[in-house]
Amino acid sequence: MKNIKDEINDILDDENVIFKKKLNRNNYKKWAKIIVSLANSEGGSVYFGILKNGDIVGLDKIEKDAKYLEEILKNNIIPTPDYVIYKNNILNKMYLCLDINKSDEPTFLQKKDKSLTCYIRKNNKTIPLDYEGFKQLFKQEEKININKPIKYEQEILEFCKEPRKRKEIQEHIGISSRPYFRQNILIPLIEKGLLISTNPNPRASNQKYVTKTETISSK
Numbered sequence: 001m002k003n004i005k006d007e008i009n010d011i012l013d014d015e016n017v018i019f020k021k022k023l024n025r026n027n028y029k030k031w032a033k034i035i036v037s038l039a040n041s042e043g044g045s046v047y048f049g050i051l052k053n054g055d056i057v058g059l060d061k062i063e064k065d066a067k068y069l070e071e072i073l074k075n076n077i078i079p080t081p082d083y084v085i086y087k088n089n090i091l092n093k094m095y096l097c098l099d100i101n102k103s104d105e106p107t108f109l110q111k112k113d114k115s116l117t118c119y120i121r122k123n124n125k126t127i128p129l130d131y132e133g134f135k136q137l138f139k140q141e142e143k144i145n146i147n148k149p150i151k152y153e154q155e156i157l158e159f160c161k162e163p164r165k166r167k168e169i170q171e172h173i174g175i176s177s178r179p180y181f182r183q184n185i186l187i188p189l190i191e192k193g194l195l196i197s198t199n200p201n202p203r204a205s206n207q208k209y210v211t212k213t214e215t216i217s218s219k
Contacts, residue, residue: 049095
């Protein structure tokens with residue numbers, strides 16, 4: 001059995017990446033609350049069909065699982081967070097990857113009895129919060145994080161004068177969430193033409209990023 005470390009050698013160390021053996025359609029709360037907690041924290045990724053140690057066990061009904069996952073995202077997570085679902089195949093074993101961005105507003109899980117519960121991610125655990133508790137926490141985080149993507153720009157450009165892996169850049173600026181970093185920091189730098197990827201395949205495991213030469217010389 002091939003280990004995901006052989007394909008993506010850094011995601012097992014990311015505290016905001018969660019691995020689930022399967023997507024349990026009989027009890028969606030177990031994994032849906034993790035999604036909510038990531039949206040309310042720094043964002044993250046959930047892999048279905050992969051064990052915690054990185055072993056790929058695969059999903060037997062990946063199309064049905066993907067459809068059910070999207071139904072829960074749209075109907076039971078309120079408001080629906082920004083997300084991307086990937087279907088991947090390694091050694092004929094299919095697994096799902098769900099990338100969740102940090103939400104701009106409090107996000108809740110609607111249970112079968114229509115009640116709403118808010119969760120956050122803290123110390124690798126999913127923790128429930130009441131509405132007032134989360135509003136207070138959200139306001140504090142909002143004050144801390146405002147305008148930070150702009151402030152990171154020059155720091156990243158200096159750091160990437162030599163090609164750097166995504167994980168190296170995240171660690172350098174202290175951002176633990178891969179989806180948040182990619183959506184709010186990495187992609188804007190690439191779209192501005194300030195940062196260049198070294199591999200044309202955006203999901204290559206050996207992908208690195210380097211500051212554009214013209215950008216360096218103009219500083």
